[in-house]
Amino acid sequence: MRKIAIVGAGQAGLQLGLGLLEKGYQVSMYTNRTAEQVQNGKVMSSQCMFHNALQTERDLALDYWEEQCPAVEGISVTIANPEQKSKVLSWSARLHRYAQSVDQRVKMPVWMQEFERRGGKLVIQDVGLAELEQLSEQYEMVLLAAGKGEIVNQFSRDESRSPFTSPQRALALTYVKGMTAMSPYSRVAFNIIPGVGEYFCFPALTVNGPCEIMVFEGIPNGPMDCWQDVKTPEQHLAKSLEILETFVPWEADRCRNVELTDDGGCLAGRFTPTVRKPVLTLANGKKVFGMADALVVNDPITGQGSNNAAKCSKVYFEAILSRGNQAFDEQWMNDTFEKYWSYAGAVVEWTNSMLRPPEPQMLEAIGAAAGNQQIASKIVNNFDDPRGFKPWWFDEKACQEFIVSKQIFNQVA
Numbered sequence: 290m291r292k293i294a295i296v297g298a299g300q301a302g303l304q305l306g307l308g309l310l311e312k313g314y315q316v317s318m319y320t321n322r323t324a325e326q327v328q329n330g331k332v333m334s335s336q337c338m339f340h341n342a343l344q345t346e347r348d349l350a351l352d353y354w355e356e357q358c359p360a361v362e363g364i365s366v367t368i369a370n371p372e373q374k375s376k377v378l379s380w381s382a383r384l385h386r387y388a389q390s391v392d393q394r395v396k397m398p399v400w401m402q403e404f405e406r407r408g409g410k411l412v413i414q415d416v417g418l419a420e421l422e423q424l425s426e427q428y429e430m431v432l433l434a435a436g437k438g439e440i441v442n443q444f445s446r447d448e449s450r451s452p453f454t455s456p457q458r459a460l461a462l463t464y465v466k467g468m469t470a471m472s473p474y475s476r477v478a479f480n481i482i483p484g485v486g487e488y489f490c491f492p493a494l495t496v497n498g499p500c501e502i503m504v505f506e507g508i509p510n511g512p513m514d515c516w517q518d519v520k521t522p523e524q525h526l527a528k529s530l531e532i533l534e535t536f537v538p539w540e541a542d543r544c545r546n547v548e549l550t551d552d553g554g555c556l557a558g559r560f561t562p563t564v565r566k567p568v569l570t571l572a573n574g575k576k577v578f579g580m581a582d583a584l585v586v587n588d589p590i591t592g593q594g595s596n597n598a599a600k601c602s603k604v605y606f607e608a609i610l611s612r613g614n615q616a617f618d619e620q621w622m623n624d625t626f627e628k629y630w631s632y633a634g635a636v637v638e639w640t641n642s643m644l645r646p647p648e649p650q651m652l653e654a655i656g657a658a659a660g661n662q663q664i665a666s667k668i669v670n671n672f673d674d675p676r677g678f679k680p681w682w683f684d685e686k687a688c689q690e691f692i693v694s695k696q697i698f699n700q701v702a
């Protein structure tokens with residue numbers, strides 16, 4: 290039986306560990322928070338996952354919340370005029386297959402329990418370099434899936450794949466109950482507020498049932514970078530509503546009767562989007578292999594991190610199975626990461642493009658979508674697989690051709 294250690298019981302580590310246990314691998318999980326601490330702690334993400342990522346969970350019979358969790362059936366895009374408090378444009382389209390968001394405080398504790406039930410060893414430990422060395426002596430492979438934990442900085446930053454050296458947004462999450470639902474279908478309501486940032490919200494499942502998650506993406510030093518003085522959950526909710534009233538009043542109208550889901554239902558912070566090299570060499574010469582956010586951490590503006598973690602887990606799972614009894618050497622680790630990067634690279638490029646001032650063709654595509662459902666649908670459904678944004682999202686000529694092709698399609702249809 291092959292022995293594998295995974296550090297970090299998040300989306301990536303747990304999904305991979307649970308899959309490997311089912312295939313007869315001996316897996317130990319080292320993580321720094323107990324299930325109770327996760328469940329009773331603060332929210333960590335908005336974790337909206339689209340169909341392809343959800344399917345990787347279904348394939349491993351881990352979709353325990355499929356029936357209870359509200360479906361996200363579409364996405365709308367609104368560009369706001371912050372001075373006039375009005376909409377410049379607004380459109381929406383349905384997802385071909387629904388998305389869902391299960392609060393990680395709900396999901397991870399249950400997956401941790403299931404991990405032990407399937408025969409895995411779960412150890413609560415804050416892992417540093419010394420512990421990694423110990424693990425590397427005991428296991429055939431050590432995977433580091435520690436998300437944004439300090440330890441992931443041991444992987445070298447990949448300069449060629451990391452254009453940013455500072456956080457690009459001031460982030461905040463507010464989990465609420467009582468928001469007016471969108472009709473005729475539920476959706477991620479995505480608002481772009483030029484010069485200010487972005488605000489989006491969508492239905493989800495949290496510790497006390499269905500809710501809506503509000504996500505704030507403030508441009509650093511701008512008016513939505515405003516969480517420094519917020520000390521209590523009540524102040525956090527009040528600040529959230531003040532932002533909506535100031536910049537997107539149509540969203541404030543949906544929030545006349547909202548309340549926080551619980552005191553842990555809010556978060557504020559920031560981090561630098563970064564890509565790291567996949568293999569860490571320890572002082573004893575052994576290798577540690579990184580995965581998901583530990584190597585590719587994106588700004589949540591496009592809601593891709595948990596999707597990436599699930600997809601990374603699938604790529605690694607299949608590579609580990611295909612490896613049979615051969616050693617998990619550095620070459621194999623690099624090759625496996627590159628397989629994941631062939632997908633994740635496209636996600637990073639698109640996500641980073643959303644953080645910079647928009648290029649003309651991006652605005653043209655978003656504008657054209659207002660009058661053409663084919664274009665709107667393409668943009669919306671690309672959230673499930675952002676490789677579909679290439680080349681037209683990034684190239685003016687290709688974008689023109691893309692728009693014309695959809696207009697012709699519209700006339701024929």
Ligand SMILES: Cc1cc2nc3c(=O)[nH]c(=O)nc-3n(C[C@H](O)[C@H](O)[C@H](O)COP(=O)(O)OP(=O)(O)OC[C@H]3O[C@@H](n4cnc5c(N)ncnc54)[C@H](O)[C@@H]3O)c2cc1C
Nearest residue numbers: 297299300301321334336337416436438581582594595596
């Ligand atoms: C504000 C915000 C909104 C987001 N919204 C979305 C969204 O809508 N859709 C989406 O797809 N993604 C979203 N994400 C991103 C998503 O949450 C992450 O990409 C995803 O959780 C990454 O999974 P992971 O398994 O790599 O890491 P994590 O889920 O972070 O798990 C890491 C684990 O490692 C443990 N750990 C850390 N350090 C150590 C250590 N030293 N020793 C032992 N254990 C350790 C942690 O406790 C944790 O259990 C959002 C993120 C943020 C911050």
